[in-house]
Amino acid sequence: MPFEEFIAGWISVPCCKLVNDSHAVDHMVLGAVGLVVGHPLDTVKVRLQTQSVYKGIFDCVVKTYTHEGVHGFFKGMSFPVLSVALSNAVVFGSYCNTLDYLTRSNRSGSDQNKRSPLTAVFIAGCFSGLAQLFVTAPIDLVKVRLQNQTVGRPGGSKYRSPMHCVAVILREDGVRGLFRGAWALALRDVPCYGLYFLPYELICRMMTEEGKQPGKDAVLLAGGVAGVVTWACATPMDVVKARLQMCGGGGRVYAGVLHCITVSVCEEGVRVLFRGLLLNSVRAFPVNAVTFLSFDMLMRAMTDDDSH
DSSP, rough: OTHHHHHHHSSSOOOOOTSSTTTTHHHHHHHHHHHHHHHHHHHHHHHEEEEHHHHHHHHHHHHHHHHHGGOOOOGOOOHHHHHHHHHHHHHHHHHHHHHHHHTTTTTOOOTOOOOOOHHHHHHHHHHHHHHHHHHHHHHHHHHHHHHHHHHSSTTTOOOOOOHHHHHHHHHHGGGGGGGGGHHHHOOOOOOHHHHHHHHHHHHHTSSSTTTTOOOOOHHHHHHHHHHHHHHHHHHHHHHHHHHTTBBBTTTOSSSSSHHHHHHHHHHGGGGGTTTTTTHHHHHHHHHHHHHHHHHHHHHHHHHHHOOO
């Protein structure tokens, strides 16, 4: 059924409570913890990428806590929490349906369990990255703007809430303003979502006998590795994306993606493009492991129901 993947993606984070499994509650808690724990790390990462006042991760953590308390680490969290289900629905739904479309013509009725070509996996992943841009771009922009509201920064108290941030952006820049940095986001997400599903498929295949479904351990490991590999490739453009999103929000103004890369590298060296890589990797493994496991369990539950 074409919409099963969208439904499973919608509810795969932060829980898998629809699955009749003794560990369902454990996965639900793990997913929720992943979102809560991951956001403070994301806040530190964003500040390191967009501000030059911090000497490193520890310095950023100390200054954030000193000036803003624990609350400072959770700025902008409400939008990602509320939208992650929709984003995952688009990603997993478009990926699975695109992969099915690309491979359907090469499969006969007795060949339904044949593994998909890796080129089709990559193309389907790229398409899912493109599809989710329209959902992710405005939400990510608001998140980054709120995360960067720090003491002493120009425009430090410009936004009172996520909705106020949206209203201010619309008033100052129109609808186009909500998609500031979207080209950098596209350059990050389209190829990297292609890479996202490749290591997942490869590891699952290596750990699973042909003709059988991968076990939970294989899905967890494959999902975690997929997240780390993807963020390792995505971090340079993630830095550029964050800096472009701060244009108009108290950050430096850049003419575009290439100008941002050129100026950033000339002034701060090539290392600037890898700011936040460690934080991205630490956050990526548990969050993506649970996301893939939840999605896999939900898909199995729904397809088993359809077969009865």
